[in-house]
Amino acid sequence: MRISALRVAGAGLIVDGVDLEVSPGETVGLVGESGSGKSLTARAAAGLLPKGLRAEGSVAFDGREFLGARERRWRSVRGTRVSLLMQDPFAMLNPLRTAGAHIAESLRGRESRAEVARRLAEVGIDDPRVAGRHPFQLSGGMRQRVALAAALAGDPELLIADEPTTALDATTQHDILMLIKSVQAARGMGVLLITHDLRVAFELCDRVAVMYAGRVVEQGPAAELAKSPAHPYTAGLLAAVPAADRRLARLSGIRGSVPTAAQVAATCAFAARCDQATHACEEERPPLRELGPGRRTACLHEVRPRPHVEEATPPERPAAGAEVLRVTDLRKRYGGHVALGGVSLHVGRGETVGVVGGSGSGKTTLARCVLGLVAPDSGTVALADAVRPRHRLVQCVFQDPSTSLNPAMTVGAALAEAAAQGPEEGRLGVRELLELVGLPASYAGRRPAGLSGGERQRVAIARALSVRPELLICDEPVASLDVSVQAHVLELLREVGGSMLFITHDLAVVRQLADRLVVLSRGEVVESGGTAEVLDSPAHDYTRRLLASVPAIP
Structure with a gap:
């Protein structure tokens, strides 16, 4: 082409x-x-x-x-x-049709069960029963494999x-x-x-x-x-x-x-x-x-060499016992699926704890239990101050800031509304909240649609901080951002500080932010410890596989 x-x-x-x-x-x-x-x-x-x-x-x-x-x-x-493979397999796959039907449509007259099974096997799906399943019955990775098989079926x-x-x-x-x-x-x-x-x-x-x-x-x-x-x-x-x-x-x-x-x-x-x-x-x-x-x-000048960025000295650990969160033996099932199988962890005051793992590892279920959005089957979630309402103790920054920002409200109105839910003593105004996340005061009059993705995420962080929470949960907060915007947001989270539970699938991102690391696999903690210790000398095979999967720039 x-x-x-x-x-x-x-x-x-x-x-x-x-x-x-x-x-x-x-x-x-x-x-x-x-x-x-x-x-x-x-x-x-x-x-x-x-x-x-x-x-x-x-x-x-x-x-x-x-x-x-x-x-x-x-x-x-x-x-x-020529064939097209999209980011979201739901954009390519009809939820009312089976995986096999999608592939058969692209085969154009060669839609035998054996051929469909062969095409699934080509993309690493050896179970022919997958052909009879609908997209919602498949994991994200499996859906993308089916979408790839359909895209390749026309050769x-x-x-x-x-x-x-x-x-x-x-x-x-x-x-x-x-x-x-x-x-x-x-x-x-x-x-x-x-x-x-x-x-x-x-x-x-x-x-x-x-x-x-x-x-x-x-x-x-x-x-x-x-x-x-x-x-x-x-x-x-x-x-x-x-x-x-x-x-x-x-x-x-x-x-x-x-x-x-x-x-x-x-x-x-x-x-x-x-x-x-x-x-x-x-x-x-x-x-x-x-x-x-x-x-x-397309540049008129010679590009200067990239400046060398020094390695950071390891951050000081918070004093032992100064905890804002302790999760003990948390368990949660959805039907026959074990989402959490006895997870325990803690977050110290001023400490950032990273939680990493693949899809289905239990990361998001853990966050939802801490936020009080899901009731665990057993186990405990203990927060530092049991007297204050949970929304004042814990706030969350989600992957997509549009889920936490009302598109009809201006930035200033959204921040003012959120701040009103926090304590009156030392309450920050809209201008102070915008300054805290590096945005000019003039942004108070804008709506989310008028902001870039990185700017919307900064507003979402300001909104979460407006109630002065004891703990900030960040659930894949930079996964959908461009690499440059991602760097700005991560640096902002470093500067804001406080206590954080940082959930991500990106080991390079968690390396830059977390003091300690918890690795989840199939609802269980398989490894934990200081971030550098875990990533430099992983003890569990699953952690080693995660590290081996990180793409490298030559």
């Missing part, structure tokens, strides 16, 4: 002049922050742009032009020559995978990525991987193209880009990736947010956020210039 001078526009310009090529057997990564135009580039390449958007330029397969063609021509290649020459592992835990993510890689090698299939996870992109891809504000600002062999980025934006993204092997003294994100393509059509798109920008960057649009074989960059 070859994409040339691709432009996508609706009410305004969104994608502005993208050139991209994927050869048979090659994996090309398309990376960048939310709003950079990655997904719309992929949808234009598959002829699946939403209504109201139009594309110009060229999308060609074997020299045949498809952009602007009628739907009938697109159908002749979609699902056969495509090109697979476009749009954030295929973002919502998955580390081990499941690793399995899906290795599965795509093995199928690709067996078939000689091309893969266009869209992701905001640089670790995934640089581990899996042969070449990487970096998008920003609707255009490609750098591209080249993955190993070369990782070692020596030639554009300040690429360097900034790499600097924001948390380290899995050490705790950094400072987490560095890129200031500001991604502009629209229309706002920067005639200038360097990154100039407003770049520390190396000069007057020349605002006077012209830098073209992609050749640096060497397969290396191109």
Whole structure:
């Protein structure tokens, strides 16, 4: 597939002049922050742009032009020559149809039970009974495997995978990525991987193209880009990736947010956020210039080397006995499924305890029991002050801040409403709460829809802190954020301090925040101890498998 001078526009310009090529057997990564135009580039390449958007330029397969063609021509290649795998398998799978029916539909006349079973086996599902199950009866990883089997059933020459592992835990993510890689090698299939996870992109891809504000600002062999980025934006993204092997003294994100393509059509798109920008960057649009074989960059300057970030000294442990939470032998069943099988842990005052584990390990059930949203079958949850109402003792920051922010309320109204539920003594006002999370006072008049994802998460943190809780529970608070925004939010949580129960599937993230670590597997604690101790010298095989699944940037 070859994409040339691709432009996508609706009410305004969104994608502005993208050139991209994927050869048979090659994996090309398309990376960048939310709003950079990655997904719309992929949808234009598959002829699946939403209504109201139009594309110009060229999308060609074997020299045949498809952009602007009628739907009938697109159908002749979609699902056969090119197939799309989405982030959320529910977006691809009909909840009323079985897994086997989805695969059979793509097989187009070869829908025998044996063929469906073979296609399931190709994606690592050896139980043929899965073919008769509906999506809601499958785990997240299993649903993604079925979606992949359906996408591959037409034997495509090109697979476009749009954030295929973002919502998955580390081990499941690793399995899906290795599965795509093995199928690709067996078939000689091309893969266009869209992701905001640089670790995934640089581990899996042969070449990487970096998008920003609707255009490609750098591209080249993955190993070369990782070692020596030639554009300040690429360097900034790499600097924001948390380290899995050490705790950094400072987490560095890129200031500001991604502009629209229309706002920067005639200038360097990154100039407003770049520390190396000069007057020349605002006077012209830098073209992609050749640096060497397969290396191109859209920057007028030589990129400075990434600054070395010192390793942090281990934080001091809170005094023994100063506990804000103690969970003892917590058990919870859902029918025949054991969600928690006797979990015990504690959080000291001023301490951050990380809880890690794969899907189904019991992390979220544990959080819901501590919050009082779920009643355990047995065991105890003891909080430091049994007199104060639970909502004043414990607050939660969720993965998606839209679940805790009313879209109809302004930021100021939401914060004022929450603060009114807290103690009157020392109550923080809206301005103070916004300052606490690094947002200007003017944001009080905005609504959630007018904020970026990172800004919404900052407001959610301010809202949770407004009642001055004894314990803050963070349930995957950065899982859906871009790497730069993630760095800002993690640094904010460090600065805010206090007592935290930090739940995540990302070991690199938990390394940067947690003093102690608890590893859950199938509802049981399999390992616990100081974070560095557990991650540097894991004693349990499950912990070792989690660590082995973390993608690495070369």
